[in-house]
Amino acid sequence: MIELVDVRKAFNQGQHNELWAVRGITLNLDGSRAAVLRGPSGSGKTTLLTLIGCLARPTSGRVRLQGRDVSGMTERFLTGLRRQTFGFVFQQFNLVRGLTVEENVMLPAYPLGTPRPELRRRVGALLEALDLASHAQARAEWLSGGQAQRAAIARALVNDPAVVLADEPTANLDTELSRRFLDIVRDLKGQGKTLIMTSHDPLLCQAAEVDRVIDMRDGHLA
Amino acid sequence: MVVNPAIVALAIAALVSTLLLAYSAGFGWHLVRHWDLTSGSALQVRLERQTYLTSTLVALVFVTEATSLLLFVYNADRIAPLFVGAMCAVGTLNTSPFGFPTLMVKILVFFSASTWLILHHLDTRGYDYPLTRLKYGLLFAIAPLVAAETYLQLRFFLALDTDVITSCCGSLFGANREALASELAGLAPGPAMALFYGVLTLTLAVGLAARRWPAAGFAYALLSAVSFVVSLAAVVSFVSLYVYEHPHHHCPFCLLKSEYGYQGYLIYGPLFLATALGIGSGVVRLFARVPSLRPLVPPLARRLTNVSLGLFFFLVLWVCILTAKSALVLLGNEGG
Numbered sequence: 001m002i003e004l005v006d007v008r009k010a011f012n013q014g015q016h017n018e019l020w021a022v023r024g025i026t027l028n029l030d031g032s033r034a035a036v037l038r039g040p041s042g043s044g045k046t047t048l049l050t051l052i053g054c055l056a057r058p059t060s061g062r063v064r065l066q067g068r069d070v071s072g073m074t075e076r077f078l079t080g081l082r083r084q085t086f087g088f089v090f091q092q093f094n095l096v097r098g099l100t101v102e103e104n105v106m107l108p109a110y111p112l113g114t115p116r117p118e119l120r121r122r123v124g125a126l127l128e129a130l131d132l133a134s135h136a137q138a139r140a141e142w143l144s145g146g147q148a149q150r151a152a153i154a155r156a157l158v159n160d161p162a163v164v165l166a167d168e169p170t171a172n173l174d175t176e177l178s179r180r181f182l183d184i185v186r187d188l189k190g191q192g193k194t195l196i197m198t199s200h201d202p203l204l205c206q207a208a209e210v211d212r213v214i215d216m217r218d219g220h221l222a
Numbered sequence: 223m224v225v226n227p228a229i230v231a232l233a234i235a236a237l238v239s240t241l242l243l244a245y246s247a248g249f250g251w252h253l254v255r256h257w258d259l260t261s262g263s264a265l266q267v268r269l270e271r272q273t274y275l276t277s278t279l280v281a282l283v284f285v286t287e288a289t290s291l292l293l294f295v296y297n298a299d300r301i302a303p304l305f306v307g308a309m310c311a312v313g314t315l316n317t318s319p320f321g322f323p324t325l326m327v328k329i330l331v332f333f334s335a336s337t338w339l340i341l342h343h344l345d346t347r348g349y350d351y352p353l354t355r356l357k358y359g360l361l362f363a364i365a366p367l368v369a370a371e372t373y374l375q376l377r378f379f380l381a382l383d384t385d386v387i388t389s390c391c392g393s394l395f396g397a398n399r400e401a402l403a404s405e406l407a408g409l410a411p412g413p414a415m416a417l418f419y420g421v422l423t424l425t426l427a428v429g430l431a432a433r434r435w436p437a438a439g440f441a442y443a444l445l446s447a448v449s450f451v452v453s454l455a456a457v458v459s460f461v462s463l464y465v466y467e468h469p470h471h472h473c474p475f476c477l478l479k480s481e482y483g484y485q486g487y488l489i490y491g492p493l494f495l496a497t498a499l500g501i502g503s504g505v506v507r508l509f510a511r512v513p514s515l516r517p518l519v520p521p522l523a524r525r526l527t528n529v530s531l532g533l534f535f536f537l538v539l540w541v542c543i544l545t546a547k548s549a550l551v552l553l554g555n556e557g558g
């Protein structure tokens with residue numbers, strides 16, 4: 001489903017502080033599976049995740065989604081692709097303070113012009129499934145870590161993406177909340193979604209729900 | 223040299239356009255040589271990124287170039303009173319041998335630029351840069367044209383001298399001289415009308431057919447170009463006579479004057495736009511088989527054809543109105 005061919009990514013290229021975060025990675029990721037990019041801090045796993053999700057462009061190499069090259073696409077196409085194909089769960093969740101959980105979850109759907117009643121129904125169902133319905137009108141800053149993460153997951157799922165990308169999803173969670181996250185992973189896989197996560201948490205990497213662990217070090221596959 | 227804001231703006235715009243196009247053509251040379259979509263090399267990825275910015279730059283230059291034609295003609299008309307013997311833009315353009323060549327090249331640049339802009343519009347809607355190489359290849363032909371226009375225009379502006387006694391439209395568009403303008407002026411109104419209405423009716427009919435049968439789109443593009451020439455001939459031959467209500471005043475430039483209510487802009491504006499869009503509608507159909515453009519070409523070609531048809535229809539209607547409301551009776555009274 002997702003194919004990376006000799007992907008490299010440099011920051012500050014040509015300057016004294018040039019940094020090669022990803023150094024020639026070739027990788028195939030199948031659909032409806034959960035994969036974890038594992039590696040120490042600075043290994044390039046978050047950069048690789050942003051390249052897969054079209055949040056950044058490679059310095060060289062190709063990223064293909066279902067056979068179509070997406071790494072060279074212009075913003076006109078990337079915006080739609082990101083909106084409809086990928087759902088992002090950020091490490092710090094990035095919920096907008098001052099907005100309610102429901103409003104936060106609705107945000108990525110606004111540009112698609114879905115009628116508001118239908119959107120509210122969809123968001124309600126998502127919050128229900130993630131056991132967050134009772135907090136729909138709570139402000140983002142009032143949520144606990146686990147609640148904030150589930151709100152972030154609901155937001156990632158609101159446009160029904162085929163691929164969910166999660167950066168260090170269990171980094172801020174205790175063991176019990178991490179196990180609840182794995183339950184969500186299992187449910188999403190059951191719905192046919194592909195999950196790609198970064199982590200160095202053994203609980204996540206060794207979980208039965210994870211189909212593949214890809215080790216990284218210094219921008220290479222280990 | 224005469225200096226006014228329009229001349230300064232035109233000269234600066236032309237110089238900046240030439241410089242930007244020179245840079246873009248240089249980048250285009252690099253792109254045409256190294257472009258390879260199957261490669262993920264750092265060079266290819268960099269070219270893909272740069273093409274976005276450079277294409278935007280070229281599009282801006284071409285929009286400027288296309289609109290500069292309007293300002294050039296308007297300014298030539300406005301400064302005519304400065305020159306002894308000049309009554310309209312013709313007198314201004316006649317003050318030096320560079321006036322009319324500049325206008326001709328500007329018209330050529332207008333249609334080249336409009337075609338490039340339509341191709342660019344189509345290219346940016348294909349996800350895999352389907353026309354990028356072609357677009358930059360075309361720059362090698364258009365950039366020298368813009369450079370020539372800049373040179374001619376600059377020479378024209380530098381040669382403007384208020385002490386020069388110039389000849390105006392009466393002598394250029396008199397029916398008894400041996401020049402293309404005089405040939406057109408000498409064309410009898412009856413046949414000229416038949417030719418104008420005949421060709422324009424055929425163009426409208428083929429355009430309507432092209433909305434249903436795409437194959438007719440190429441014929442429509444060709445007829446759009448023919449209609450442009452025929453319409454210009456018609457303006458000189460009979461439209462101008464009806465507007466001026468004078469049987470021997472054939473000037474196509476006096477139509478732009480306030481004395482005649484700027485009616486020329488309502489003739490030339492639709493004519494130039496309709497022709498550009500009509501030609502563009504045929505050009506985009508050439509790429510209907512490119513996989514990433516297959517769903518995009520038919521609706522775009524239809525839209526271009528529709529707007530072009532509307533403008534041609536407006537032109538015919540406007541000429542009919544001008545003819546009908548004129549106090550001049552030409553047909554049957556050719557002797558005046």
